[in-house]
Amino acid sequence: MHSQPSIAQIDWLQHPLRSFTYALGGNPHPVQLVLPPQQPLSAVAQLGxxxxxxxxxxxxxKQSCASCHDPSNGYNPPPGRPKAGFAPLGGSEPMASVGARLSPPPGSGPVMLGGPHLTSPGxxxxxxxxxxxxxxNFSIGPENEENETITLQQLVQLGQTASHATKTAAATAQAAQNLVPQGGMFWDGRVNTLQQQADGPLFNPVEMDAGTPQRVAAIIEGQPYAKQFIQLFGPNVFTDPKxxxxxxxxxxxxxxxxxPSFHAFTSKYDAWLQGKARLSPQEMRGYLAFNDVKKGDCAACHLDQPTRDHLPPLFTDTQYEAxxxxxxxxxxxNRDPAYHDLGLCGPFRTDLKNQTQYCGMFLTPTLRNVAQRPVYFHNGIYHSLEQVLDFYNFRDVQPGKVYPTVDGKVQKFDDLPPPYHGNVDVTDPPFNRKLGEKPAMSAQDMRDIIAFLHTLNDGYTTPR
Incomplete structure (x- = not known):
């Protein structure tokens, strides 16, 4: 994932011809991306x-996989979730206090509703x-090439003693040596395969709540596609419900x-990487700020360059951050003040529950189709990219813009018990700034980055 530096690390003055191309929104070094093959679905995939x-x-x-993963919305939750309730970008009123005061419409909050009557919140x-x-697969540490039999607990012990390099967009290769949690699926990486991922919501009582394997098998056996099951998996496929x-x-x-729709790579940015599109001046400024260590530094975690073998970027390092x-x-x-979602160390993941150094860590998601998400972060606290950028910009320098104030004291990191506050990233830019310092990004920088993020939406059509 860690390949050549982005154009943000190039001194344009040393490359005037490149500078001219970049200034016009072009890419002077187009890449032939290695994209997933386009071919008809197999019989098994058609059944799927x-x-x-x-x-x-x-x-x-009334609920299927597509109900919570809308194909028309980048397989994000469906649109139409609440967009109001928080201060605008750079707004003067604290975002958290406004969000607490204005409740979203019933049934349209940050989580989906499931269960037998579609009334059970996730x-x-x-x-x-x-x-x-x-x-x-989920692991702790850099790619494990030398010892494939090392256990997760052994990796945990290595991670406790290893030094930590600051992660920036300019030095992702150096930070790649950090021994950190990475990989896996769900916000806490508790499963490793798409098959295991599909199993979770199917039987979760607050999601599809399918009941037992016996019930599911009986339903499948009565569906029109039951014949496909027999053809693909044999005449005895229904004798064992599991x-x-x-x-x-x-x-x-x-x-x-x-x-292909699950990994389309049809964004404007993909076209730009291949030399088939030009970024607008604002999109280009946003791209530079996205990569600038002194501004957004977004590319430190959301890798935006093709791999060495020309696979398109996924805009995530698949690591975990608090x-x-x-x-x-x-x-x-969250109405129960004693309830806390601690990510890697619980409540839904249990094998790392005693590894308190990971409490509060959640998977870094892809930024592809990010502008189509109705809510952001593991708890859906924000409803727009403007609010997300505000969080990154003001969390440490002006925390009163981000967190609620009680009795005159800002409640920083209020969703983590105090013993775990030390897990929160205060090292990697832009989180390395101190109270009262100048924010890393101007309002214009944030608007530019948001313009760039919109180039990551799939469905771009190359002008003829």
Whole structure:
């Protein structure tokens, strides 16, 4: 994932011809990207598609995989979630206090509703299902090439003693040596495969709530695609309900791997990388600020360059960070002040529950189709990219703009118990600034970065 530096690290004065091309929004070094093959779906993937959209599998009879992962919205949660409730970019009123005062409409909060009557709220907003086809298994540390039998607990011990290099957009290769959690699926990386990922929501009582394998198998056996099951998996596929469900989950995974819409790479930025599009002046400024260590430094975690073998960037290093985003009062579980979502160390992941150095860490998501997400971060606290950029810009220098104030004291990192505040990243830019210092980004920088982020939406059509 860590390849050549971006154009933000190039001294344009040393390369006047490149500078002229960049100034016009072009790419003087187009790349021939290695894209996933475009070919008809296999019979298994076609079956998986039918299952992906089948609402009959849910307890309500009204919810499918596509209900929470909208194909028309980048496999993000569906649009139409609340957009109001927080101060605008650079606004004078504290974002958290405004958010606490203005409640979203009933049933349209930061989490989805599921269960038998579609009234049971979830705990986290669903992450996108797109661009997971290259996701690695969960591990701790750099790529494990020398000792494939090392256990997770051994990796944890190594991570506790290893030194930590500051992660910046200008030095991702150096930071790649850090022994940190990475890979896996869900916000806490608790499963490794798309098959396991599909299993979670299917049986989760606050999501599809499918009940038992026996119930699911009986429904599948009565569906029009049951004949495909027999043709693909043999005449005895329905004799063992657990095997029936396993084959169904396998088919859903194959659909996600084979269907190009799950990893389309059809954004304007992809076209720009290949020399087929020009960025507007604002998009180019945003790209530079996205990579500038002294401004956004976004590319430190959201890698934006092709790999050495020309695979297109996924805009994530798949690592885990504790960012200390504000507590979201609109998540029903948060009405209990004793409840805390601690990410890697619980409550849904249990194998790292005693590794308190990871409490508060969540997976860095892809930024592809990010402008289409209805809510942001693991708790859906923000509803616009403007609010997200405000958080990065003001968290440390003006925390009163981000967190609630109680009895005159700003409640910084209010969604983490105090013993875990030390896990929050205060080292990597722009989080290395101190109270009262100048914010890393101007309002114009943030508007420019948002313009660039919109170039990551799939569906761009190259002008003829």
């Amino acid at each position: 598609k039918a299952l992906f959209y089948d609402t009959a599998l849910s307890a309500s009879g 705990f986290r907003p669903p992450p996108s299902l797109a661009y997971l086809y290259r996701q690695q 095997q029936t469900v396993a084959e169904a989950l396998f088919a859903i995974a194959r659909y996600q791997i084979e269907d 960012l200390g985003v504000p507590r979201n009062p609109h998540i029903p579980a």
